[in-house]
Amino acid sequence: MATILKGAEVVAALNERIIGQxxxxxxxxxxxxxxxxxxxxxxDDISYERGAMKRCEKLGVGVKQYLLPADVDQATLLAxxxxxxxxxxVHGVLMFRPLPKHLNExxxxxxxxxxxxxxGITDGSMVGVFTGQKKGFPPCTPSACMEILDHFGIDCxxxxxxxxxxxxxxxKPAAMMLLKKNATVTVCHTKTVxxxxxxxxxxxxxxxxxxxxxxxxxxxxPGQTVIDxxxxxxxxxxxxxxxxxxxxxxxxxxxTPVPGGVGTVTTSVLVGHVxxxxxxxxxx
Ligand code: NAP
Numbered sequence: 154m155a156t157i158l159k160g161a162e163v164v165a166a167l168n169e170r171i172i173g174q175x176x177x178x179x180x181x182x183x184x185x186x187x188x189x190x191x192x193x194x195x196x197d198d199i200s201y202e203r204g205a206m207k208r209c210e211k212l213g214v215g216v217k218q219y220l221l222p223a224d225v226d227q228a229t230l231l232a233x234x235x236x237x238x239x240x241x242x243v244h245g246v247l248m249f250r251p252l253p254k255h256l257n258e259x260x261x262x263x264x265x266x267x268x269x270x271x272x273g274i275t276d277g278s279m280v281g282v283f284t285g286q287k288k289g290f291p292p293c294t295p296s297a298c299m300e301i302l303d304h305f306g307i308d309c310x311x312x313x314x315x316x317x318x319x320x321x322x323x324x325k326p327a328a329m330m331l332l333k334k335n336a337t338v339t340v341c342h343t344k345t346v347x348x349x350x351x352x353x354x355x356x357x358x359x360x361x362x363x364x365x366x367x368x369x370x371x372x373x374x375p376g377q378t379v380i381d382x383x384x385x386x387x388x389x390x391x392x393x394x395x396x397x398x399x400x401x402x403x404x405x406x407x408x409t410p411v412p413g414g415v416g417t418v419t420t421s422v423l424v425g426h427v428x429x430x431x432x433x434x435x436x437x
Pocket of ligand 1: 294317318319320321322323324341342343344345348361362363364367382383384385395415416419
């Protein structure tokens with residue numbers, strides 16, 4: 154039976170580190186603060202926002218909300234982003250996406266100051282991910298995957314890592330981060346031929362396909378560590394990952410659960426990025 158790589162354990166360690174950093178900042182008179190820009194009332198956004206606000210409160214990080222109606226125009230959105238960029242009391246910004254279709258999302262993302270881009274949505278942050286330079290912040294979800302590997306002492310050096318999914322939010326940055334950890338990385342997508350065989354070769358398998366339980370026993374092999382990034386809702390209304398959990402549990406060495414895995418770590422990574430942003434801005 155696989156070890157269940159529980160997010161709660163990683164969160165506890167991360168939170169301890171963050172609380173220490175927050176205390177040090179407060180001694181210098183800095184209150185690290187997250188700015189949240191939300192357009193409209195999407196249920197997914199509101200539930201993530203609620204979780205992020207709760208985690209911020211627990212860790213002593215402030216929150217400032219910028220709530221805009223679903224029919225907001227581009228000029229008003231850009232003016233709000235400009236206001237947040239200029240507000241020295243806000244250190245990191247979370248802007249929910251996708252934005253409503255009538256808005257130019259690319260322009261809005263690039264308008265954000267990369268120094269405050271704690272979820273890797275600007276080109277500046279992507280440059281940091283792909284070059285290894287300390288620019289902006291990587292997206293929180295692949296960062297959470299790396300935190301999980303680090304916490305459970307899974308050394309990536311020389312290992313074969315396979316990432317399923319090539320989005321800019323998860324798959325591509327995860328691949329770059331694994332490369333930085335000296336893994337040999339393969340990225341799979343919908344055009345990959347014989348994906349089960351490719352995945353079975355992996356020592357470390359990160360799955361971010363966005364399809365419920367699409368990765369099953371055909372894809373797993375003994376000895377693997379599997380990080381399931383997927384968050385899907387079944388017809389019965391239950392949360393499940395992109396991996397068939399029971400299949401993985403019977404075959405692999407370690408697997409993250411859904412819920413209670415990557416998602417919960419992602420929230421603490423977000424708060425950690427806000428605190429890191431506050432530290433960088435204070436050093437300046
Ligand atoms: P996305 O933009 O839809 O990208 C999905 C990727 O998976 C694409 O590259 C796609 O390939 C590939 N893919 C889809 N079905 C596949 C299949 N059957 N075989 C091989 N590759 C396949 O999704 P995303 O934003 O990266 O999110 C991925 C998952 O992570 C979703 O379940 C999402 O809910 C979850 N997520 C979780 C968190 C968290 O905090 N835990 C945060 C963000 C996202 P092509 O490029 O060829 O289309």
